[in-house]
Amino acid sequence: MHNNLFQSLHSPIGAGAAFAIGLEGTGGGFMLENDYVPEQDIFIGYREEQCVSLLPFYKKGQKTGKESYTQEEDSGEIKVESIAPDKISRTFGYGTDTFRTEDIEFSITSRFNQLPDIEKHNPVAQGILSGEYYEDIKRKVLPVVVGKLVIDNRLGDNDKEGIFAISGNTRKIFLQQETKGRYAGYRSADGYGFAVDNRGGTITEISDFDFPSLYRKTLPACLVLGPMSGILFQVPKGEKVEVDMVFGWFKEHETTEGLHRYKYLYTDYFNSLLEVFDYGFSQKDYLWVEALEADKKVLESELTEDQKILVNQAAKSYYVSSMLFSEGNQVRWVMNEGSFLMMNTFDLIIDHMFFDLRYHGWVLRNQLAYYVKEYSYYDQCGISFSHDQGVRNLFAPQGHSSYEIPNTKDCFSYMTQEELCNWIITASIYVHQQQDIAFAMDMKDVIKDSLASMMKRDGDEALLDGIMDVDSSRCGTGAEITTYDSLDESLGQARRNIYMAVKCFASYLGLVSLIEAVLEGIGEIDDQEAGKREMFVEAFNQLRKQAEAQALLGARTINGFVGEDGTFPAIVKEGNETMIIPIVEGVIYPFYAGMDDWLLKQPETVALLNHLRGHIDVILTKGKCLFDDGGWKLSATSVNSWMSKIFLCQHIVEKILDMDMDMREANKAHVKWWIVNCPTNPGIDQVFDGHQEERGFHYPRAVTNTLWW
The missing domain is CATH 1.50.10 (Glycosyltransferase)
Incomplete structure (x- = not known):
């Protein structure tokens, strides 16, 4: 491959949404009806003693906003390192996208499925709120993609602390408090967020300006003013820890104006982003199978390696522009x-x-x-x-x-x-x-x-x-x-x-x-x-x-x-x-x-x-x-x-x-x-x-x- 760190989008179907990741030094993050791809910093990696090692999906040396509140300088006790691109392999599939180093693996899916003719057979419009067909539609319009973060410390000499965080979030609600500990993560008041299952109580939510500021505090601590929000989890020496993630989107009210005031069709099936997270976790295995089957079809095709890259990138760039609306008994597809x-x-x-x-x-x-x-x-x-x-x-x-x-x-x-x-x-x-x-x-x-x-x-x-x-x-x-x-x-x-x-x-x-x-x-x-x-x-x-x-x-x-x-x-x-x-x-x-x-x-x-x-x-x-x-x-x-x-x-x-x-x-x-x-x-x-x-x-x-x- 010419270069393995380029931006790519990972989208549900019909939600006008995506999670962007893959470009060195730029970030990406949540998209919802965006014109341009955002440049939210994405921090994926771990802390080992006083060093934080991260995949390079963030801008280095940028202001964090802390200077508006305090002139206190960082002590330098915490060192933040960006992992070199030549240490990262990428498996860029049709339905999945995976980044690997010797001890980090992050994977995320994209949605591809046979979407039935909802215009002619919309179960909700017909008053059908259960059954196999209803569940099939509910799964397929579910506005999520799923991810997995793995920190492998089986060969490590010290305990590590896994990190997943995103910057640029100033309107956020933390999930541990909202769900009474069931989930960790956050949701934005703008209609998106991510969740991890925290029923084992092993996840720590964080929010701060940067990692030096974060690690000067006694954790857990969530400084809501800080733009960087995410989670930490412990990875003891000799162990490998996997964390499943659901990235979700939800807009409750009408989102169009002019001739029509439409809501997203998924609002016929879900009432909140928390319900989206719930269903996303219940369908996690289905969503991974869906994505891996999409990968397999392209891998087994007669396409050359260059053609596969072009096909995969084109397909991943499609559904962020898709919006599936409903208004009464009407269904409207807009690209x-x-x-x-x-x-x-x-x-x-x-x-x-x-x-x-x-x-x-x-x-x-x-x-x-x-x-x-x-x-x-x-x-x-x-x-x-x-x-x-x-x-x-x-x-x-x-x-x-x-x-x-x-x-x-x-x-x-x-x-x-x-x-x-x-x-x-x-x-x-x-x-x-x-x-x-x-x-x-x-x-x-x-x-x-x-x-x-x-x-x-x-x-x-x-x-x-x-x-x-x-x-x-x-x-x-x-x-x-x-x-x-x-x-x-x-x-x-x-x-x-x-x-x-x-x-x-x-x-x-x-x-x-x-x-x-x-x-x-x-x-x-x-x-x-x-x-x-x-x-x-x-x-x-x-x-x-x-x-x-x-x-x-x-x-x-x-x-x-x-x-x-x-x-x-x-x-x-x-x-x-x-x-x-x-x-x-x-x-x-x-x-x-x-x-x-x-x-x-x-x-x-x-x-x-x-x-x-x-x-x-x-x-x-x-x-x-x-x-x-x-x-x-x-x-x-x-x-x-x-x-x-x-x-x-x-x-x-x-x-x-x-x-x-x-x-x-x-x-x-x-x-x-x-x-x-x-x-x-x-x-x-x-x-x-x-x-x-x-x-x-x-x-x-x-x-x-x-x-x-």
């Missing part, structure tokens, strides 16, 4: 856009889709339906959808986003065509993969309107070519952009963009798939309504023909733009000859929407796939779309590259276009970008020549690499 905190950004939903289908495909239906209900709109061409549904837990007004504004041609303009494509493609893949014909039937009018809107955006009916030509009237004097809003116009401009052209082609095939699902549903209409059934069949058969014709027209048009060197220009008919990788992005979607047989039988689409192979073969060279280290460069004219899209396009090149390419150098470069060049930023997407100046930025989108295994 924040990482540190940006925009809610259910549609550009990300389509990239998260493959990961969601692995674990909880129903959340796609939930997001798609709410987009139709609350965040669709009609412009001069017809239906489309907003970029997002709000920001920082504030739902935007209906039909609007927190991001898009008129009269601009760059970042923050409208993404009307792209979001229309995103709804169509996501819906088509969801319906096909989940075989949810009922959803397609519910959306049949939206499907019909989406086809009409797609064709209107193609421009004059007499000049249709399958490619977007018309900017939304919402743009005013501006112009539409794509999801690649921070790149140059080779990927940022929507109109006549070759990336968008292939995505529109995929959208027409997505519409064919959706229409076929509607026709299947129509076929099940009762015989007593045979006349209505025949009318629907005729109408939707005609729509299917239109969508197929537009797909073929788009393929022919795109094929016509291939140059003599075998590459496509980024912007057609506008003189922009820049070479881009994401032209291939759109071709994955028909394969997951059940349109692969159709696609592979049409001369136009077979030719398109061949042209894309030729394009990639030419551009994937250093000086064009590869950086000097072998990492992928999405656009030949921009040093800004996005990890999520790189991972997606790698899969497409290897598995959809079936190109035999050696990805080892690229994967090694991408690992270095993340854990050496950007170690403070778990899952960061946007990197500049493999670097990023941000600190503590987190992002969920890189789970596109779930396609690799």
Whole structure:
């Protein structure tokens, strides 16, 4: 491994929460609806006589706040040492993360499970408060991760005292007093905390400014003013002591504003953080098995070691952005856009889709339906959808986003065509993969309107070519952009963009798939309504023909733009000859929407796939779309590259276009970008020549690499 001390996140599902740990000299700690990863000092280790030895997850030499109260200087009797990184091994798994020295071991889990369709079958909403299904949901929405601290003193010469503490906590309630000795640890008034089982009475709670201040006192002593809080436990010479820990989160009241005032769904199952701790300890063994089974699946996969690092880090960076809400009988799944905190950004939903289908495909239906209900709109061409549904837990007004504004041609303009494509493609893949014909039937009018809107955006009916030509009237004097809003116009401009052209082609095939699902549903209409059934069949058969014709027209048009060197220009008919990788992005979607047989039988689409192979073969060279280290460069004219899209396009090149390419150098470069060049930023997407100046930025989108295994 290039570097084993980089920041990573460990999250429950649907709680907007994580515990961050892993980066030398920085710390991490509790996250709850955070934009950036915190830098709370984390102290893990032991005291042996007058020396405190700690894993290096804290900032050295920083002020502790004590100087505001007293000018007393430390006596120097207690020495605090940070264990050198080369003395620490790390086992970085999919479901677990473990740090080891010769006498310390700290492990923590991340949650991954098959989350049932709570929207359709919510036991609490149905008045079911017991039973196997109720307990299954309760376990899976439980807002905890579990940890274990081991101090091994079997070869030691002296007694040791185990330490676990976190700084930056000024609003804390100590658990020994609150639980009458059952637990030790603390909970913050801000909704998080950790607990250890103290029924044996062997744990000492602490709170102080620093270790020299702490050890001058007669313990136990909790100076509530001190920002450093945690526990101590005795490890006699010749013994090994393990301490199980539960890290939990709980927000009791409504946490959103705007169109909805939602509470977290876990509040339907728990009334307090103490109840969360209780259930967490009762399910401790289950949670470890869950995490270790997640580890095993990746370990036994055919992924290379570099790919495993990328897959594990991407997955661990996902659920901190997940929020599962309830309001009466309603359930709402919201994914924040990482540190940006925009809610259910549609550009990300389509990239998260493959990961969601692995674990909880129903959340796609939930997001798609709410987009139709609350965040669709009609412009001069017809239906489309907003970029997002709000920001920082504030739902935007209906039909609007927190991001898009008129009269601009760059970042923050409208993404009307792209979001229309995103709804169509996501819906088509969801319906096909989940075989949810009922959803397609519910959306049949939206499907019909989406086809009409797609064709209107193609421009004059007499000049249709399958490619977007018309900017939304919402743009005013501006112009539409794509999801690649921070790149140059080779990927940022929507109109006549070759990336968008292939995505529109995929959208027409997505519409064919959706229409076929509607026709299947129509076929099940009762015989007593045979006349209505025949009318629907005729109408939707005609729509299917239109969508197929537009797909073929788009393929022919795109094929016509291939140059003599075998590459496509980024912007057609506008003189922009820049070479881009994401032209291939759109071709994955028909394969997951059940349109692969159709696609592979049409001369136009077979030719398109061949042209894309030729394009990639030419551009994937250093000086064009590869950086000097072998990492992928999405656009030949921009040093800004996005990890999520790189991972997606790698899969497409290897598995959809079936190109035999050696990805080892690229994967090694991408690992270095993340854990050496950007170690403070778990899952960061946007990197500049493999670097990023941000600190503590987190992002969920890189789970596109779930396609690799």
